[in-house]
Amino acid sequence: MNAPVPRTIDEYLKQLRAALRGADPAMIQDALYDAEEHLRAELAERADGDEAAMLADVVGSYGAPEEVAEIYRDQEVTVQRALRTPKTPPRRGPIGRFFGVAADPHTYGALFYMLLAMATGIFYFTWVVTGVSLSAGFSILIIGIPFLVLFIGTVRALSLLEGRIVETMLGVRMPRRPAYADRSLPWLKRIGAMFTDPRTWSTLLYMLLMLPLGIVYFIIVVTGISLSVSLACAPWAAFFISQNAIDTVYVNGQVWPPHDWYWWVVPLISIVGVLLLFVVLHLARAVGRMHGHLAKHLLVRGREAAQG
Known part of the structure; x- marks a missing residue:
């Protein structure tokens, strides 16, 4: 059964x-941003300002809510297909799955994101702390409210930028549009809606968390890759250098390295380094998934809020 034709923009949404x-x-x-922006623009163009008549025309041109929803669902299939990693041959067994992480493009996206997160984390943290401090200081002045509104607006803009980074590197669907602000409301109500929106505060929390998370991510990647590559390559370099060394090195009265056992220790340590590298790749992929869920939860309106 079709829903009745909406008579107001709020009913349509x-x-x-x-x-x-x-x-x-x-x-x-x-979808809500696009629909509301289109409807407000249509209403502004009508000289009579008849909202019900405008919506009756829009339902025939732009589409009824059910039709628009179906269009967006169809488009979302294309978006999700673009975000999905290319299919790789199925890998059976624990060994195949362990080494198969190297074929997942999102693994390297997560690695780059973990390296970038420290820089973005420092910027976000500094921006939020500075903005909150200045807003509190200016609150006793006439410029306090405009400055606070401007600051919250920049935070929302940064959240969209962060969403694009997360979607590109981590493959998590993030919004392309901000939450629509009804320009027909008085400015005091619009400001109040901004501060009662839970997403405003969750976005501030996310940006504060990015500093400690970015530091941890950076340490994991740099330490893990450096240690694994060192274990994989350094023993071979030390072995060949010692074989060709002119001077003999003595440690506690014995020749170092001891050539009678070093020949089998070298490949063993190198194998440990290679395995550790794949462990780091798995860890980066897991961190990427975890952070994607965190960004989705804090930067996007929750299902309950989005659905009314």
Whole structure:
């Protein structure tokens, strides 16, 4: 049974939320933003300002909420297909799955993100701490509220930028559009809606968390790769250098390295280094998935909020 024709923009958006129930929250945010922006623009162009008549025309041109929801669901299939990593031959057994992580493009995206996260984390943390401090200091002045609104606006813009980085490197669907602000409301109500939106505070929390997380990510990648590559390559270099060394090195009265056993220790240590490298790749892939879920939870409106 079709829903009744909406008579207000809010009714249209509520029906669109209901039609998109169960979809990805990032896609819902994009759909609601596009629909509301289109409807507000259509209403602004009408001289009579008849919202019900405008919506009756829009349902015939732009589409009913159910039709628009179906279009977005179809488009989302294409988006998810683009985010999905290329199919690789199925790897059977624990050994195949262990070494197969090297064929996953998201593994290297996660590695680069973990290296980048320290720089972005420092910037986000500094921006939030400075903005909150200045907002608190300016609160007693006439410029306090405009500065605070401007600061929150920049934080929301940065959250969209971070979402694009997360989607590109970690393969997690993030919104392309901000949460729409109803420009028809009085500015005091718009400011109040901004501060009552849980996503505003969750975004600030995310940016504060990025500093410690970025430091941890950077240490994991740099330490893990450096240690694994050193274990894989350094023993061979030390072995060949010692074989060709002119001077003999004595440690506690014995020749170092002891050539009678070093020949089998070298490949053993090298194998440990190679295995450790793959462990680091698995760890990076796991961190990428974890951080993608964290970003999705804190930077995108939750399912309950998105659905009304």
